[in-house]
Amino acid sequence: MNESVRITDPQRPEGGATFLDYVRLTKPRIIELLLVTTLPAMVLAARGWPGWWLVVATLIGGTLSAAGANVINQVMDADLDRLMNRTRGRPLPTERMSHGAAVGFGVALGVLGFVWLLATTNLLAASLSTVGLLFYVFVYTMLLKRSTTQNIVIGGAAGAVPPLVGWAAVTGSLAVPTWVLFAIVFFWTPAHFWALAIRYNEDYQAAGVPMLPGVVGVKMTADHILFHSFVTVGISLLLIPWIGWIYLASVVVLGTWLITGANRLRSDQDRAMKFFTATNGYLAGVFLAIAVDVLVLGDFGVSAGIDKAVLVVGSILAIGGMATIAARELGTHPERRLVGRTRDIIEVLLPFAGVLALVIVVWGAVA
Numbered sequence: 001m002n003e004s005v006r007i008t009d010p011q012r013p014e015g016g017a018t019f020l021d022y023v024r025l026t027k028p029r030i031i032e033l034l035l036v037t038t039l040p041a042m043v044l045a046a047r048g049w050p051g052w053w054l055v056v057a058t059l060i061g062g063t064l065s066a067a068g069a070n071v072i073n074q075v076m077d078a079d080l081d082r083l084m085n086r087t088r089g090r091p092l093p094t095e096r097m098s099h100g101a102a103v104g105f106g107v108a109l110g111v112l113g114f115v116w117l118l119a120t121t122n123l124l125a126a127s128l129s130t131v132g133l134l135f136y137v138f139v140y141t142m143l144l145k146r147s148t149t150q151n152i153v154i155g156g157a158a159g160a161v162p163p164l165v166g167w168a169a170v171t172g173s174l175a176v177p178t179w180v181l182f183a184i185v186f187f188w189t190p191a192h193f194w195a196l197a198i199r200y201n202e203d204y205q206a207a208g209v210p211m212l213p214g215v216v217g218v219k220m221t222a223d224h225i226l227f228h229s230f231v232t233v234g235i236s237l238l239l240i241p242w243i244g245w246i247y248l249a250s251v252v253v254l255g256t257w258l259i260t261g262a263n264r265l266r267s268d269q270d271r272a273m274k275f276f277t278a279t280n281g282y283l284a285g286v287f288l289a290i291a292v293d294v295l296v297l298g299d300f301g302v303s304a305g306i307d308k309a310v311l312v313v314g315s316i317l318a319i320g321g322m323a324t325i326a327a328r329e330l331g332t333h334p335e336r337r338l339v340g341r342t343r344d345i346i347e348v349l350l351p352f353a354g355v356l357a358l359v360i361v362v363w364g365a366v367a
Helices: 019-025 028-046 052-076 099-120 123-144 151-155 162-171 176-199 201-207 212-216 218-237 245-267 269-297 304-331 341-366
Strands: none
Touching (some): 019 052, 019 099, 028 162, 028 269, 052 099, 052 162, 099 123, 151 176, 176 201, 176 218, 176 245, 201 212, 212 218, 218 245, 218 269, 218 341, 245 269, 304 341
């Protein structure tokens, strides 16, 4: 880069990356949230505490894989980060670190994460963790982020992998509740990230990233956030056959809070960051409730009649919310930056099909 336009940190002398720069590349705050979804999945899979060594080993492996994905993501997005006020101070846009060093660091973390989980847990957990890394890097970052408003919807699958890893580490397999946990995170992600995109709408437009607010407008984005909030709460209720009263009460309270916040955002977009924080609270609270419920109540769940009623409500919220989203997405905004109408239909209907499949599988499991 020409030295005359080089972006530097005025509070830091020249001289290369520091240990803190390497830590920043891993995006620790994102990793914290991913780990919050791993541990409760392990507790639910074990129907109790899975053991300290297994917990620590799984969290270490998950941290390494997630960190590797975040580092490589920043390498691939360095040109975008340089254009955005929120990210231009990162180590790569400021050239405090070379791309080669960052790539080596990211790959090393990813490989170490796989090897560690393979050695301390099992092949399935290690493979799932690495699949999450590869999906984040190649599907979200390379394929979707710069080409479609559905980038964070489909790409959110990468962030939903940790519960699968946690469950697999305990059981060596996957089960229906695992996919409900996966879906909670998957459908929570758009509402969470779009709130941030509303706050930094100008940044994303300056970088040419087709985030939803910059393409369809802030108001419609707020509507989509509300619909995704309904879907998230609905899917959270689908876990009820495998859990108890503490979890059910938590989802009702937290879900009401989430949906109320999303509705307020529709009339006051200045609340975007407050809602963004609220989404963090929802996800952490719901998964914490899973762990507490299992450890406190054990196998004492809700009665069969009540869990069926809850499943009906959850199914209606999830399917109804996704049907509304799909109808609005497919019926408007042909100007979106998509490769073609076929891809548009696939990207919109794929999550809808996922919700329908999940509801069918859950009902089949409890029939």
